[in-house]
Amino acid sequence: MNRYLKNSILFLLCMNVISLFAQRIIVDINGHGDYTSIQAAINSLNNDSSKTRTIYIRNGIYNEKIFVEKSNIVFEGEDKNKTILTQSIARDIWRCDNTDDWGVATLNLKGSDITLKNLTIQNTYGFDHVNETKVACAADTSSSHSKTIKRDGHQMALRSFSTTRLKVINCVFRAFGGDTVSPWNVEAGLFYFKDCLMEGGVDFYCPRGWAWAENCVFIAHTGPASIWHDGSKYEDAKTVLKNCSFKGYDGFMLGRYHRDAQFYLIDCLFAKNMADKPIYLVPTTNVIQWGERIYYYNCHKEGGNYKWFANNLTKAKGSPDVKDISLQWLFGNKWNPLINN
Numbered sequence: 001m002n003r004y005l006k007n008s009i010l011f012l013l014c015m016n017v018i019s020l021f022a023q024r025i026i027v028d029i030n031g032h033g034d035y036t037s038i039q040a041a042i043n044s045l046n047n048d049s050s051k052t053r054t055i056y057i058r059n060g061i062y063n064e065k066i067f068v069e070k071s072n073i074v075f076e077g078e079d080k081n082k083t084i085l086t087q088s089i090a091r092d093i094w095r096c097d098n099t100d101d102w103g104v105a106t107l108n109l110k111g112s113d114i115t116l117k118n119l120t121i122q123n124t125y126g127f128d129h130v131n132e133t134k135v136a137c138a139a140d141t142s143s144s145h146s147k148t149i150k151r152d153g154h155q156m157a158l159r160s161f162s163t164t165r166l167k168v169i170n171c172v173f174r175a176f177g178g179d180t181v182s183p184w185n186v187e188a189g190l191f192y193f194k195d196c197l198m199e200g201g202v203d204f205y206c207p208r209g210w211a212w213a214e215n216c217v218f219i220a221h222t223g224p225a226s227i228w229h230d231g232s233k234y235e236d237a238k239t240v241l242k243n244c245s246f247k248g249y250d251g252f253m254l255g256r257y258h259r260d261a262q263f264y265l266i267d268c269l270f271a272k273n274m275a276d277k278p279i280y281l282v283p284t285t286n287v288i289q290w291g292e293r294i295y296y297y298n299c300h301k302e303g304g305n306y307k308w309f310a311n312n313l314t315k316a317k318g319s320p321d322v323k324d325i326s327l328q329w330l331f332g333n334k335w336n337p338l339i340n341n
Helices: 003-021 038-044 091-097 327-334
Strands: 023-027 053-057 060-062 066-068 073-077 083-087 105-109 114-117 120-123 133-136 146-149 156-160 166-169 172-174 181-183 190-194 197-200 210-214 217-220 239-242 245-248 255-257 263-266 294-297
Touching: 023 038, 038 053, 038 066, 083 105, 091 133, 091 146, 105 120, 120 156, 156 172, 190 327, 210 327
Parallel strands: 023 053, 053 073, 060 083, 066 105, 073 114, 083 120, 105 156, 114 166, 120 172, 156 181, 166 190, 172 197, 190 210, 197 217, 210 239, 217 245, 239 263, 263 294
Antiparallel strands: 133 146
């Protein structure tokens, strides 16, 4: 066998091996990839999720509402500031003609083992509509069957449903209104965010289940709280925010909850204009089973600290040492986001 033929066979064998373990699709809005739309790339994947599939998205503005019901997919943008997924959706309008939230966000997730990298995902409704608008609303119970839509209502950039093991790296999430980033799965939600920027209105980062956010920046445009948590299904569920910074409009408030929640803020920095108001319980008819569980370590505010975020890890169950608060501590043996995808 001559050397050329031998090398050709080896090359083909290597390519076949690679294809068995990985699939990579290129999306380019200008037509220089496999697909021009993200949804078309998703639709092209088979339902078998045993292997990781990568959808690489080149720079461009993708005016698409994305639905992901398949699993084990990496969505990787070329540049987080230039690879933009965008829609303009008011949840209050959507729910006038739809019985659930499937389709309420720019990115709608039902699949698991999903990774997002280097993307901007935005819902621009509140930026596009400065004034209140009135719309026909079949679901409205008043005689007029109309609803007034406010600029600061719920506007989701990301909304997950049954998703678990969601990893988000170096992404931007933008909205003006509430619930911008809504990873919701109180039963089995495992969520990891690192090096992200999130902005919006009330509860614009609102995970349910177990969530970790590290080196993230949170910007509040409006609303009575920036972060929120629902850990009502299991006592162990919690949200950890490590080395994160918070800023916003004058008097912006840090957080709130109205279901059982558990917050850990470690090495966080608060802007000078943050309100002197602790994370608080909203008046609710929900039964709070496990009491107030809000913990801080080494957090600081520009211009001087407030007493309510003084170190208090010793009050948490098990009195964890700060060095023990890790991904393993949060997720246990259920998931290690540093080795998946």
